[in-house]
Amino acid sequence: MTPRQQAPRLSLTVGPVLYYWPRNSLVAFYADIADSPADTVVLGEVVCSRRHEMKPDDWLDLARDLRSAGKEVVLASQALLESEAELRATRRLAAQDDFLVEAGDASALRALAGRPFVLGPHINIYSHPALREYAQLGAVRWVAPVELSLESLALINPPGALAVETECFGFGRLPLAFSARCFTARHYRLSKDECAFRCIEHPDGLLLSSTEGEPFLALNGIQSLSAAQHCLLGDGPALRAAGVTRLRLSPCAQGFGQVLDCFDRVLNRGEPLAPALETLDALALPGGLVNGYAHRRPGLEWSQRTDHAEAAL
Amino acid sequence: MPEQAPLRDTERAPRKPQLVCPAGSLRALTLAVDAGADAVYLGLKDATNARNFAGLNFDLGQAREGIAHAHARGAHVLMALNTFADAREPERWWRAVDHAAALGADALICADVAVLAYAHRKHPQLRLHLSVQASATTYEAIEFYRERYAIQRAVLPRVLTLSQVGHLLRHSSVEIEVFGFGSLCVMVEGRCALSSYATGQSPNTAGVCSPASAVRWEEGPQGVDARLNGVLIDVYAPHEPRGYPTLCKGRFEVEGRRDYAIEEPTSLNTLAVLPELMRLGVAAIKIEGRQRSPAYVEQVTRVWRAAIDHCASQPGRFSVRPEWTATLGRFAEGQQHTLGAYDRPWR
Numbered sequence: 001m002t003p004r005q006q007a008p009r010l011s012l013t014v015g016p017v018l019y020y021w022p023r024n025s026l027v028a029f030y031a032d033i034a035d036s037p038a039d040t041v042v043l044g045e046v047v048c049s050r051r052h053e054m055k056p057d058d059w060l061d062l063a064r065d066l067r068s069a070g071k072e073v074v075l076a077s078q079a080l081l082e083s084e085a086e087l088r089a090t091r092r093l094a095a096q097d098d099f100l101v102e103a104g105d106a107s108a109l110r111a112l113a114g115r116p117f118v119l120g121p122h123i124n125i126y127s128h129p130a131l132r133e134y135a136q137l138g139a140v141r142w143v144a145p146v147e148l149s150l151e152s153l154a155l156i157n158p159p160g161a162l163a164v165e166t167e168c169f170g171f172g173r174l175p176l177a178f179s180a181r182c183f184t185a186r187h188y189r190l191s192k193d194e195c196a197f198r199c200i201e202h203p204d205g206l207l208l209s210s211t212e213g214e215p216f217l218a219l220n221g222i223q224s225l226s227a228a229q230h231c232l233l234g235d236g237p238a239l240r241a242a243g244v245t246r247l248r249l250s251p252c253a254q255g256f257g258q259v260l261d262c263f264d265r266v267l268n269r270g271e272p273l274a275p276a277l278e279t280l281d282a283l284a285l286p287g288g289l290v291n292g293y294a295h296r297r298p299g300l301e302w303s304q305r306t307d308h309a310e311a312a313l
Numbered sequence: 314m315p316e317q318a319p320l321r322d323t324e325r326a327p328r329k330p331q332l333v334c335p336a337g338s339l340r341a342l343t344l345a346v347d348a349g350a351d352a353v354y355l356g357l358k359d360a361t362n363a364r365n366f367a368g369l370n371f372d373l374g375q376a377r378e379g380i381a382h383a384h385a386r387g388a389h390v391l392m393a394l395n396t397f398a399d400a401r402e403p404e405r406w407w408r409a410v411d412h413a414a415a416l417g418a419d420a421l422i423c424a425d426v427a428v429l430a431y432a433h434r435k436h437p438q439l440r441l442h443l444s445v446q447a448s449a450t451t452y453e454a455i456e457f458y459r460e461r462y463a464i465q466r467a468v469l470p471r472v473l474t475l476s477q478v479g480h481l482l483r484h485s486s487v488e489i490e491v492f493g494f495g496s497l498c499v500m501v502e503g504r505c506a507l508s509s510y511a512t513g514q515s516p517n518t519a520g521v522c523s524p525a526s527a528v529r530w531e532e533g534p535q536g537v538d539a540r541l542n543g544v545l546i547d548v549y550a551p552h553e554p555r556g557y558p559t560l561c562k563g564r565f566e567v568e569g570r571r572d573y574a575i576e577e578p579t580s581l582n583t584l585a586v587l588p589e590l591m592r593l594g595v596a597a598i599k600i601e602g603r604q605r606s607p608a609y610v611e612q613v614t615r616v617w618r619a620a621i622d623h624c625a626s627q628p629g630r631f632s633v634r635p636e637w638t639a640t641l642g643r644f645a646e647g648q649q650h651t652l653g654a655y656d657r658p659w660r
Contacts (some may be wrong), residue, residue, distance in 0.1 A: 032584060052356075054476055062369040080501055081451045082477055106447070106454035113457075122504055124448075126397035130427035133461075147506040148400075155400035177561075183575060187567050194409030208574050209566045210545040211535075216565065217573070219506075224500070226510055292513070298542055299510035 007240055010267045011039040011262060013167060014077045015250040016046045018175060019220055020199040023053040025253070030062055032257055034069035037264035040246070041066050044076040044093075046104055046120075048084050048182075048221045050195065056092060063099055072100075079104040080178045080222065102143070111115050111135065116140040121169060121248075122178070128156050131135045131164060141165040143248060146174050147297035150235070154242040165245050170232040171259055172250025173205065173225040173285075174299060183219040195221075203253035204285055215287040216300075227287035231280060232294055233302070237265045255283045320452055320484045325594030329625040333391065333490065334614045337369045337603035340389075342379040346613035349618030351472070352389035354422060355379060356520075356603070362393040363446055364603040365520030365636040376416050389419040393603075394432075395444035396520045397425045407431050414439050421445075422468070424503055442490070443467040446503035446516065459487050461478040466490055466596060470501045475586060479593045488596035493583050494613060494641060495601020499561055499576040507560050512542045523559045528560040539563070580645035584617075587624050588631045609644045616640050 014033055017026065033041055036136060043059050043066075044118035045051050054062075063073040077090045081104075093101050094111035102118040103109050109123075119142040125131050142155050146169045157166045184206055199206075205218030205225055215227035232239060232247065239247065247267070249259055262276040281289055292301030334350035336342035345353050356362025358370040371379060380390045392413040398406035406428050413421050414436040421439060424446035432441055443469040449455045455467045459471050466488035469478065482489050500507070502516070509515035512527040527542040539547045539558035546563035549555045556562065561575040581601070583590065590598065598621070600613055616637045624631045 010330065080448075080472070080504070084471060084480065087451055087453055104588070105451075106449055107451040110453045110457040110460070124397050124425065124449075124503060126425065127400045128405040129403055129430065130398065130425055133426040133430055145506070147509040152400045165501050167606045174506070175512065176507050178509050179502040179575075180470075180501050180578070181499055187570075187574065206567055211548050211564065211566060211571060212545050213566070214545065216544060219567065222509070224507060224575070227579060260342070298513040299506070300544070310421075 007040075007236070008245070008246070010236065010239065010263075011246040012037060012263055012268075013040040013042060013074075013246050013248045014038045015169075015172065015188065016042045017247045017251045018045055018173075018223065018225070019049070019203050019205060019253070020051045020197065020254070021203055022051070022200060023058075024239075025203070026054060027062075029251065029256070030066060031060075033260075034066055034071065035142055036257060036260045037268075038071060038260055040072040040074060040247075042074045042076050042102055042248075044078075046076050046079050047080060047223050048199075049083070051091065051197070051199075053200075056089065060098075067099075074100045074118055076102040076120060077104040077108040079120065081105060081107050082180075100140075109134075113137050118167075119143060121145055121175065125156060126152070126159070128158070131156050132162060135162045135164050135313040139164055141246070143169070145169045146176070146230070147293055147299065150238050150242040150244070150294050151296060152192055153244060157242040157243055164193055166243050167246035167248055168232065168239060168242075168244045168294075170239075170247035171263065171280075172229060172252060173227070173287075174230045174290075174293075175223060175250075176217070176299075177224040179222045179224070182221050183224070184221050187219065206260060207286060218220055218287075222255070226299065227285075228300060229283070229285060229287060229300075230282065230293070230299070231289040231291055233263060233266055233276060233280065234273050235294055237293065238294070252283065252285055254285075258283070278299050320456060320486070322483050325482055325581070327592050327628070328594055328596065330591060330595050330621065331389075331490075331597040332614065332617050332621055333599045334617075335495075335595050335600055335603040335605070335610060336371075336379065337364065337366075337605070338607065339375045339379050341603075341607040341610040342426065343382055344607050345614045346383050346386050346388045348611050348614035350388055350429060350614050352391055352419070352597070353379075354391040354599075354603075355382060356393040356395075357409055357412065359405065359409075360396055360399070360520045361406050363395045363444075363516050364393075365396070366604055367525070369604060373412060373416070376412075376418075378649075380418065382414055384417070391420045391422050392416075392418040393422045393444065394428055395422050395446045397423045397517050398411060398427050399518070403427060407435075410436065420466070425499075426462070429458065429464070434464045437463075440465050443487075444503075445470050445492075448501050448502070450481075452481050452629050454587040455481075455487060455564045466491075468599060470503075471498060471581060471607075472501050475589055477595075478590075478595075482593050482595070488496075488598035489594075490599055491583070491590060491595050492581055493587075493598040493600055493617060496650055497576070497579055497581040497604075511544050511560055524559075526556055580641075582641055582645065584620055584633045587620055590622075591624055591628065605644070612640050613644055632659050 207219040331351040334345040422446040546558040
């Protein structure tokens with residue numbers, strides 16, 4: 001047995017679908033997830049409450065199906081709330097106790113206080129005392145803000161210090177910002193209230209490039225993401241050393257099954273990195289791969305030094 | 314745990330809001346106070362505040378002097394400690410809290426629960442204001458911070474419409490502060506990592522956005538290129554006025570169209586809705602711009618002082634005076650104004 005095969009399993013979490021996908025696409029996507037190596041699935045609309053292909057009860061039905069298929073299911077609350085209706089939806093999520101809830105913001109925290117819950121990636125936790133505050137409230141898992149380095153993760157949640165699991169954003173377009181403005185509607189010269197749901201035409205967001213044609217960001221309604229795929233496939237040892245026990249893989253419209261397989265093969269079954277990286281690099285999305293944040297670098301940078309770390313093992 | 318009930322709808326009395334002005338330097342503080350600011354806000358010279366720019370902010374001696382000047386004239390001083398304590402050195406933030414208390418600051422403006430918890434525990438007499446960087450956009454979120462850290466005021470992110478601000482105010486038991494004027498951050502404050510994506514430094518991590526150290530100006534084939542750590546943020550024609558290359562206010566290509574895809578360089582100006590803000594019971598109006606010149610601070614403070622006083626004395630007859638608009642226009646980014654999210658077109 002090689003040392004890498006003895007390493008504890010890095011659980012794989014399928015993050016919420018950040019884009020507006022037609023109902024049939026979502027149903028087909030989650031049918032595939034049910035048969036995938038994913039350990040946990042996060043369900044729900046976290047970006048825009050106007051999106052209505054799935055109703056709250058539809059998500060709950062899906063949650064039960066996935067649980068029957070052996071997956072842990074987490075229901076996520078919306079990240080940016082503005083209206084009473086959005087608050088009601090958050091309270092409804094918090095009122096059910098069939099499934100763990102992932103808090104998108106402090107509005108959800110008030111409703112979840114005193115019971116186990118997950119801290120979503122947009123709750124700002126940048127130090128150990130901050131995480132301790134939320135642990136006292138009942139947090140059992142935190143998804144680290146994407147801009148933090150693995151070095152910071154290890155300081156914020158030193159293994160064994162708190163009964164909180166660390167989940168790290170491991171793959172996909174990085175959710176970088178939220179706005180009052182809907183950029184998709186703005187691009188089509190539509191108002192936010194009458195957006196015609198144009199984001200359904202862009203299952204991986206709307207690509208934004210620099211004037212010289214370099215892919216930079218992806219616009220997804222009120223959300224801005226990186227154009228590039230954040231990818232920590234080569235960082236298994238560093239992730240484990242930082243106390244990370246779960247990796248979040250953020251869905252893309254094509255090839256996500258391959259993504260899950262690649263991460264499971266390399267991180268949990270000791271298969272080689274290079275061919276898996278080639279597979280991910282060949283996915284249809286523009287923008288290439290980045291991993292800068294993990295190494296305390298600008299997020300858009302890519303470093304292969306993890307390959308050397310692997311070679312040294 | 315049972316579901317928590319929504320807060321009761323309560324009627325707020327109209328009130329004359331405090332005018333809260335930026336002080337990036339002792340000179341700016343003095344001018345703001347003398348021009349009629351009810352309160353000024355300032356930060357220390359390090360990453361503990363969200364405007365961590367070279368040449369800005371206060372050392373302890375200057376802070377002491379500034380607070381003495383303000384207090385002698387009946388104005389309050391609010392200390393911005395609104396970045397997130399760095400995991401490598403959170404003690405720096407606790408020290409800043411202790412300094413603020415020792416200096417006699419009238420309130421701390423904080424976003425980080427770790428900083429709020431420390432301040433609440435160590436200095437229970439010190440007023441706590443929830444910074445806009447905490448991204449609290451609902452009364453439930455604000456209530457979370459009030460219940461746990463006894464915040465007495467919350468600054469709202471610039472994402473809500475007027476009617477949403479009103480709804481929040483009716484359900485909130487703390488004072489509410491809104492932005493009145495200044496550079497418009499189109500993203501929800503505290504929820505934006507675009508700057509660290511491009512440069513490694515962001516408002517949350519370092520108190521900076523699109524830091525100057527990452528900016529490069531280069532002669533390119535179509536004019537002058539503005540780059541942020543290599544990313545082409547904008548290209549200016551030879552005689553075109555050049556803005557600072559803030560990431561979200563650059564020109565980019567989306568589906569073959571080059572445009573300000575995220576936001577134009579423009580300023581927020583809410584003078585036109587001042588009577589409405591006062592009717593809703595807003596406790597304070599904040600002017601943005603600690604990075605701006607003392608002249609900006611003085612002139613903008615004078616305009617808003619006059620407007621608030623005028624509106625408070627004759628709420629039914631308030632109208633925006635052309636000279637106010639002209640003065641504010643001179644200091645607006647790109648000489649453009651917007652009501653931002655307060656206005657329907659954004660919806």
